[in-house]
Amino acid sequence: xxxxxxxxxxxxxxxxxxxxxxxxxxxxxxxxxxxxxxxxxxxxxxxxxxxxxxxxxxxxxxxxxxxxxxxxxxxxxxxxxxxxxxxxxxxxxxxxxxxxxxxxxxxxxxxxxxxxxxxxxxxxxxxxxxxxxxxxxxxxxxxxxxxxxxxxxxxxxxxxxxxxxxxxxxxxxxxxxxxxxxxxxxxxxxxxxxxxxxxxxxxxxxxxxxxxxxxxxxxxxxxxxxxxxxxxxxxxxxxxxxxxxxxxxxxxxxxxxxxxxxxxxxxxxxxxxxxxxxxxxxxxxxxxxxxxxxxxxxxxxxxxxxxxxxxxxxxxxxxxxxxxxxxxxxxxxxxxxxxxxxxxxxxxxxxxxxxxxxxxxxxxxxxxxxxxxxxxxxxxxxxxxxxxxxxxxxxxxxxxxxxxxxxxxxxxxxxxxxxxxxxxxx
Numbered sequence: 215x216x217x218x219x220x221x222x223x224x225x226x227x228x229x230x231x232x233x234x235x236x237x238x239x240x241x242x243x244x245x246x247x248x249x250x251x252x253x254x255x256x257x258x259x260x261x262x263x264x265x266x267x268x269x270x271x272x273x274x275x276x277x278x279x280x281x282x283x284x285x286x287x288x289x290x291x292x293x294x295x296x297x298x299x300x301x302x303x304x305x306x307x308x309x310x311x312x313x314x315x316x317x318x319x320x321x322x323x324x325x326x327x328x329x330x331x332x333x334x335x336x337x338x339x340x341x342x343x344x345x346x347x348x349x350x351x352x353x354x355x356x357x358x359x360x361x362x363x364x365x366x367x368x369x370x371x372x373x374x375x376x377x378x379x380x381x382x383x384x385x386x387x388x389x390x391x392x393x394x395x396x397x398x399x400x401x402x403x404x405x406x407x408x409x410x411x412x413x414x415x416x417x418x419x420x421x422x423x424x425x426x427x428x429x430x431x432x433x434x435x436x437x438x439x440x441x442x443x444x445x446x447x448x449x450x451x452x453x454x455x456x457x458x459x460x461x462x463x464x465x466x467x468x469x470x471x472x473x474x475x476x477x478x479x480x481x482x483x484x485x486x487x488x489x490x491x492x493x494x495x496x497x498x499x500x501x502x503x504x505x506x507x508x509x510x511x512x513x514x515x516x517x518x519x520x521x522x523x524x525x526x527x528x529x530x531x532x533x534x535x536x537x538x539x540x541x542x543x544x545x546x547x548x549x550x551x552x553x554x555x556x557x558x559x560x561x562x563x564x565x566x567x568x569x570x571x572x573x574x575x576x577x578x579x580x581x582x583x584x585x586x587x588x589x590x591x592x593x594x595x596x597x598x599x600x601x602x603x604x605x606x607x608x609x610x611x612x613x614x615x616x617x618x619x620x621x622x623x624x625x626x627x628x629x630x631x632x633x634x635x636x637x638x639x640x
Contacts, residue, residue: 221330244270244351244365245544247383249358249396251278251342254512254529255389259345265541269350270381271342272372274357279335280340284402284493285413285443285450285523287329288337292527295534298340298465303446304331307424313591314431314584316477321603322425331426331445361386366547368507384544386508389529392494394514400505406498407515407572409438409523412465413452413491418484421449429453430579430587434472437461437580442481450487453497454523465492495523497572499565504554509540517564520572528564535560574616593625 246262248255251273259269287306295300306329316578322328346352347582353374368386372379397403419442421427427442430524434440436459443450453468460468473482496516503515511517512529519528539557543549578590593599599619606615619626 226535241382241385243381244268244272244383246385246387247272247368247370247381248389249394250388250390250514251338251352251354252389252391252512253338253341253526254533255387256338256341256343256345257530258387258389258511258533259342259350260348261537263345263348263350265537267541267544268384269345271345271350271352273352273354274355276355279338284334284491284525285411285452286332286334286337286445287443287476287522287524288332289329289524289527290327292530293330295530296341296344298332298337299330301332301337302330303333304444305424306331306426306444308422309426309428309593310422311428311431311594312478313588314433315588317588317591317595319591319595319600320425321600321607323604324424331443331450332514333446355397358395358399361396363400363507373465384507384547385540385549388508388510388514389512390510392496392512394510396508397500397510397514400508402503402505402508402510403501403516405500405518407456407496407520409454409456409495409497410454410465410521411454411495412492413450413471414469414487415445415448415450415489415491416485416487417448418486419449419451420481420484423531429472429478430584432584434468434475437546439579440469440472449485451482451485452491461632495525497523497568499561499568502558503561504536504558505550506551506554509536509554511536517568520633521575528568531564532561535564578616589625594621599623603616 245267246269248259248269248271251271255271258273262269288302305327307324307327308320310318310320312318337474342352353372356372356374358370359378367382367384369380369382372381372388377486386396388394390396392408421442421444424446426444428433429440435453436455438455440453451472453465453467453472455465455468473479473485482606495518496513497518497520498516500510500516503510511532513525515532517528517532519523536557539560543557568631579587582590594603602618603615606618
């Protein structure tokens with residue numbers, strides 16, 4: 215039998231413990247414990263509460279939205295789910311893209327938002343606030359230090375400002391980022407690809423309103439790209455790559471190379487740094503995102519997009535897909551290994567789509583030399599190709615544009631051999 219529910223409360227909880235009738239099973243403290251109060255953890259809590267599932271969120275930091283470790287972009291579909299337009303710093307509708315030799319193209323249309331640059335602290339706080347208003351509880355400055363699965367519950371030991379506490383739940387969820395404690399604790403697998411990014415926030419960058427800048431080249435972002443993203447009164451400038459592409463360098467050195475590169479350095483002359491951030495970017499769904507009484511979401515599951523490194527949209531998508539099934543599984547106590555394996559199959563289309571996106575990225579960017587990238591940019595710069603990009607281009611789903619380019623642009627057909635199998639067959 216499960217451990218009987220205790221009457222313990224935590225001074226970090228903004229609300230008193232919920233009445234028993236909110237629990238699917240009265241032998242546990244909570245139906246769900248979520249580790250991580252980022253946007254995916256907050257959104258996950260809200261969706262569970264909509265299904266009348268009792269939720270406790272654990273956050274190891276003393277405040278929501280810190281530390282800040284990403285570019286701060288939220289795609290339109292994710293923003294529509296939460297409606298937090300008051301957290302937007304800049305509406306992004308286009309991009310200036312630069313080849314290694316300095317050839318530039320401009321894409322986008324002012325009447326079509328491609329993504330939103332947000333204040334991540336305000337955004338994260340608002341997502342979590344919605345979860346709390348829906349009835350979820352939160353414990354700040356708290357983190358799991360051990361967890362044991364039993365037949366009908368999970369026992370979780372927690373470090374809190376008041377000392378160690380033990381709680382029980384039907385389902386333990388990890389929305390705890392790239393280095394997920396939950397994922398590592400239960401040996402659920404590793405993301406297929408782990409990138410690393412380094413970013414500074416500056417004033418004085420001469421950007422174009424509504425457009426971000428994308429820079430390419432082996433010396434500044436081996437196999438990937440660097441960026442300058444407008445964020446209100448400041449600009450976020452960063453670069454990312456894979457550790458195996460760094461050689462003897464580090465990401466800070468790559469960024470410094472970008473800032474000092476002869477063909478672009480005038481843009482950065484007046485920049486004044488006001489902050490810096492560094493963090494990993496996991497991509498590629500892990501082998502076991504759901505196991506008996508445990509599930510991981512978002513970055514913890516390896517669901518960052520391989521084309522941009524963004525994780526909020528894919529994390530929200532995973533939550534929307536799985537919560538209805540997990541809620542029913544909690545209600546009916548159907549959280550066995552076999553039950554969870556069946557739910558993993560729901561993620562197969564998402565996994566295939568991400569694999570195809572990675573194949574496109576590899577063909578057009580990661581596996582291309584600087585000379586090949588210059589050739590690609592020379593083709594992209596044609597008016598008819600710019601028109602095609604503006605019509606078909608989608609940050610969330612680059613596959614239709616990539617397939618059409620491979621089919622319709624003769625110069626791109628040499629890339630077909632590298633990309634076709636993964637794109638068409640998944």
